[in-house]
Amino acid sequence: MSRKFLETESPGWVTDGLISEAQRQQLLARYPAEVPAVGLLPLLGSVLVGLSALSVVAANWQGLPAVLRLALLLGSLLGAYGAGTYFLRRGNADLGHGLIGLGLLVFGAAIILVSQLYQLVGYDVSGLLAWVVAGVALSYVYGSRLLVLLTVVIGAGVQTYCVQALGSFSYATAVLVAAGLGYYWWRRPEVVSSTVLSTGLLWQAGLLVLALHAKITWFFVPAMAIYAAGDWQARGNGARALQGPPLVAAYLFMFGLATFGETDAYADVLRPPLLPYLGALGAVFALSVAGKRALGRLNTLLDWLLLLPGFYLPGGLPLAVATLVVLYAHAGSVLARAHRNQDSDQLTVGAVLFVAAxxxxxxxxTWAFLDKSLFFLLGGVLLLSLSWYLRRRNAQTLAAAPPAPPVATPDDAAPEPPASTHNS
Known part of the structure; x- marks a missing residue:
């Protein structure tokens, strides 16, 4: 909720008797006025001037003396950090964090350029690892979502370089991102940071599977470990944000199996050894169940339906039917949970999942035995009917929700004393 929204709407709430003027002032005090940001034109002008200077330096970089190159890199680094600190002290957090992030990027560029300048060993990842360390440290020092985003992207870039160019997986980079930023997330489970971190960790997990030349379904063991971590986070919004990307990945995989798994062509890619895979996934499942039970979230246990290993079934009709049953069951669980919680957003998500299934x-x-014109006609009618029915159910559920109780005002707290009947 923004202060501008409160300033616009709260007078009407006072007029309607929903809140008192004193409560309105208390609400406004909880959302102080934002500090005016630096104007857009000066900021864009500064960026253009900086890009101009950068292009001049890049064009003449090879002809510059080594000492001047180092001086330019060090000056750019100190200038970005110094300017960021200055604006942070002035109360302009957005611009300050942006300049600190620019300093982090300059630091990485300096590592690469100095390595080229002195022809350091090209297959040593320690310099890039220092870049990740700097990103994690700055994220803690400044507590900025932008720095968390940059560090996750930097970690993903470093890991991608290690796997593709060096042919190895940097476990140190993965541990820094998972443990360093994971602890940061645990203390500050914001929605944006949670989603970014979860996506970055999924990227790390995918690269690990690629580097080990393992079956791609092993990806879901670390992916669901990320999901299980969310089950132990007490703050619900941050927990669900962390669990969102793993669930999206699992749903897309199951959706792909339902759509394209009609043959055994993918068996060599999807089927790891049965007992080790089920044992590892079962251990993560037990961890997830324990977290859900501890925090009273067993109503989300059906999310694990998407992890049923239907790819061990033979292709064709058995696999198609099994995956469709899973998709329908998962959509039904989302709709049921949304109806219980009176959550309109989850009702919409559940309806979309049901229509997709x-x-x-x-x-x-039906494609194989229906005439194409009849096929599309019946399909259109069926989807329109489903859309109408689910929308109607959504409206009925929201209409049946009990109204919020009125907020008691100070004037309503105590009844007025009765009028005096004393005769003068």
Whole structure:
């Protein structure tokens, strides 16, 4: 909720008797006026001037003396950090954190350019690892979501370079991102930072599977370990934000199996040894269940339906039916939970998942024996009918929700004393 929204709407709440003027002032005090940011034109002008200077230096970089190159790099680094600190002290957090982030990027560029300047060993990742360390440290010092985002992206870039160019996986980089930023997330589980960190860790997990030349389904063991970490986070918004990317990955995988898994062509890619895979996934499942039970979230246990290993079934009709049943069951669990919690957003998500499962089932099971014109006609009618029904159920559920109780005002706290009947 923004202060501008409160300033616009709260007088009407006072007029309608929802809150008192004193409560309105208390609400406004909780959302202080934002410090005016630096104007957009001066900021863009500064960026353009900086890009101009950067292009001049880049064009003449090879012809500059080594000492001057180092001086330019060091001056740029100190200038970015100094300017960021200055604006932070002036109360302009957005610009200050942006300049600190620019300093972090300059630091990484300096590592690469100094390595080229002195022809350091090209297969040593220690310099890039120092870049990740700096990003994690700055994230803690300044507590900025922008720095967390940059550090996750830097970690992903360093790991990608290690796997593709060096042919190895940097476990140190993965541990720095997972442990360093993981502890940061645990203390500050913001929605944006949680989503960014979860996505970055999924990227690290995918690169690990690629580097080990393992079956791609091993990816879901670390992915669901990220999901299980969210089950132990007491703050619900941050927990669900961390769990979102793993669930999206699991759903897309199951959706792909339902759509394209009609043959055994993917068996060599998808089927790891049964007992080790089920043992590892089962251990993560037990950790997730323990967290859900401890924090009273067992109603989300059906999220694990998407991890049922249906790819061990033979291709064709058995696999198609099994994956469709899972998709329908998962969509139904989302809708049921949304109805219980009166959550309109989750109702919309559940409706979309249900319609998507119905579309896949329709295309997979009727394409072979229906005339194409009749196929599309019936499909359109079916999806429109489903959309109407789910929208109607959504409206009925929200209409049946009990109204919020009125807020007691100071004037309502105590009844007025009765009028005196004393005769003068």
């Amino acid at each position: 119905t579309a896949v089932a329709y295309f997979k099971l």
